[in-house]
Amino acid sequence: MNKFEQELKNNNFVCSRCTRCNKIVWPPSDLCNKCFGDVVWKPVSRKARLIEFSRKNGEYFCMAEFDEGIRVMGTVESASIVHVGQPLTLTRCSYDDTEKFVFSTDEGK
Amino acid sequence: MKVGIASTGLTKFSKDDISIESLMVSSIKPVFENASNLEQKDIDVVLTSTNANDKYLANIVSELSGISPKVAHSVESLCNSGTNCLVSAYAYISSGLAKTALVVGAEKTDSPGLVLEWDKSRGQYKHPIYWSSIFTQAYMRKYGTTMEDLAYVSAKNHRNALDNPNAYFNRTYSVEEIMQSKFLTENIRLLDCSMPCNGAAAILLASEEVISRFTDKPIWITGIGQKATSAGFTKNNDLSSMQSTISSVVDAYDMSKKQPSDIDVAELHDAFSICEMIELEDLGLVDRGKSMSYVKQLYDTSDRKINPRGGLIGSGHPLGATGVAQTIEIFNQLQGDAGKRQINGAKTGMVHNMSAAGTSSTVLILES
Numbered sequence: 033m034n035k036f037e038q039e040l041k042n043n044n045f046v047c048s049r050c051t052r053c054n055k056i057v058w059p060p061s062d063l064c065n066k067c068f069g070d071v072v073w074k075p076v077s078r079k080a081r082l083i084e085f086s087r088k089n090g091e092y093f094c095m096a097e098f099d100e101g102i103r104v105m106g107t108v109e110s111a112s113i114v115h116v117g118q119p120l121t122l123t124r125c126s127y128d129d130t131e132k133f134v135f136s137t138d139e140g141k
Numbered sequence: 142m143k144v145g146i147a148s149t150g151l152t153k154f155s156k157d158d159i160s161i162e163s164l165m166v167s168s169i170k171p172v173f174e175n176a177s178n179l180e181q182k183d184i185d186v187v188l189t190s191t192n193a194n195d196k197y198l199a200n201i202v203s204e205l206s207g208i209s210p211k212v213a214h215s216v217e218s219l220c221n222s223g224t225n226c227l228v229s230a231y232a233y234i235s236s237g238l239a240k241t242a243l244v245v246g247a248e249k250t251d252s253p254g255l256v257l258e259w260d261k262s263r264g265q266y267k268h269p270i271y272w273s274s275i276f277t278q279a280y281m282r283k284y285g286t287t288m289e290d291l292a293y294v295s296a297k298n299h300r301n302a303l304d305n306p307n308a309y310f311n312r313t314y315s316v317e318e319i320m321q322s323k324f325l326t327e328n329i330r331l332l333d334c335s336m337p338c339n340g341a342a343a344i345l346l347a348s349e350e351v352i353s354r355f356t357d358k359p360i361w362i363t364g365i366g367q368k369a370t371s372a373g374f375t376k377n378n379d380l381s382s383m384q385s386t387i388s389s390v391v392d393a394y395d396m397s398k399k400q401p402s403d404i405d406v407a408e409l410h411d412a413f414s415i416c417e418m419i420e421l422e423d424l425g426l427v428d429r430g431k432s433m434s435y436v437k438q439l440y441d442t443s444d445r446k447i448n449p450r451g452g453l454i455g456s457g458h459p460l461g462a463t464g465v466a467q468t469i470e471i472f473n474q475l476q477g478d479a480g481k482r483q484i485n486g487a488k489t490g491m492v493h494n495m496s497a498a499g500t501s502s503t504v505l506i507l508e509s
């Protein structure tokens with residue numbers, strides 16, 4: 033398991049950031065994909081926005097975009113109907129054979 | 142230097158368990174039978190297209206076919222391996238490094254190319270039904286598309302496949318049956334999906350200089366466009382469109398000096414019903430938002446212009462063979478040899494083949 037997967041398993045979503053040009057490299061890599069500079073691990077904010085969603089067996093899955101511009105697909109846990117553009121919070125992430133991202137809707141905030 | 146298609150070969154698409162090299166050789170056999178005066182020593186290049194993990198496959202298949210080519214190697218690009226392979230073969234010939242090239246694509250049902258494990262951005266939703274479901278939702282949101290609109294793509298392509306003896310499916314499905322087939326996600330039904338299967342397809346390309354030795358009806362590749370936007374699905378910003386398709390079709394039209402109105406027949410990569418709708422628009426064949434009415438019209442008038450062999454949905458989708466099989470259909474159409482599937486007077490055709498949620502696309506334009 034690499035650092036990214038290890039951190040994800042510990043509920044920390046980290047991504048590589050270039051030490052030379054500051055670019056966030058997603059999916060993570062050992063070198064920057066803009067300038068090939070070295071990268072460091074940087075925590076990703078837990079705030080995101082809903083880009084698109086659908087449902088399987090009544091459970092929402094979505095594409096979400098974090099403040100850093102990183103997009104992932106994950107699960108949305110929400111009691112009410114979700115809509116595109118609404119704010120999301122990454123409530124859990126993990127790694128167990130595959131990456132898992134779970135979001136909640138920011139109702140009432 | 143013009144490069145043309147001299148001869149082709151196809152196997153039946155099925156779930157019969159046959160080894161990848163046997164599938165490939167089975168599709169090479171008709172290439173020799175369908176060409177005049179073709180001998181093994183005439184073949185300069187052998188390229189194999191597959192996602193199978195077998196090593197040294199182009200050499201193995203060459204040996205099994207009695208060919209000792211100058212160049213032999215494999216080309217892999219998930220679902221558009223086949224057209225990538227054809228473009229590589231084209232380049233060997235147009236550069237003058239070779240006069241002929243045999244492209245052979247094959248795949249088995251259990252292909253490791255079905256899911257791109259690398260794409261961390263897809264999280265736990267790596268199976269293709271999830272990206273297609275997201276595309277479907279975005280397209281529905283923009284244009285008010287219904288499940289019934291989508292079902293017409295599948296109904297049309299299954300019906301077209303009835304007249305394709307090599308297709309995996311050989312029955313029609315009504316729009317209602319498709320809409321009531323198993324729910325995979327909220328907006329994807331089982332019959333909206335292409336089916337992984339076993340199959341192989343082979344094409345012999347030759348230079349203008351030598352092609353008349355093998356055929357008196359060559360079909361020319363006059364336009365090529367390819368683009369790999371990314372590997373990860375989440376980099377395609379507009380989810381009701383495929384960036385790589387738009388980019389590759391511009392290059393293909395430009396190289397062939399053709400425009401959408403010149404296209405008489407086209408094979409589109411309908412991995413899912415939604416794909417055909419999005420691609421019709423990205424390729425400029427239909428105005429934005431008009432695919433629903435266009436597909437319904439094709440269905441109602443039994444017009445086979447789009448996916449005459451039944452597309453991936455009707456024919457089955459043996460990944461490495463798909464792009465090659467699509468190109469064979471356009472070759473048959475332009476030769477006037479497509480039988481019941483024939484579009485009368487077809488002179489210019491298009492092949493669109495893409496992979497991994499549309500992150501890479503190939504467009505070929507063929508002319509008689």
Ligand SMILES: [Zn+2]
Nearest residue numbers: 050053064067
């Ligand atoms: Zn950098």
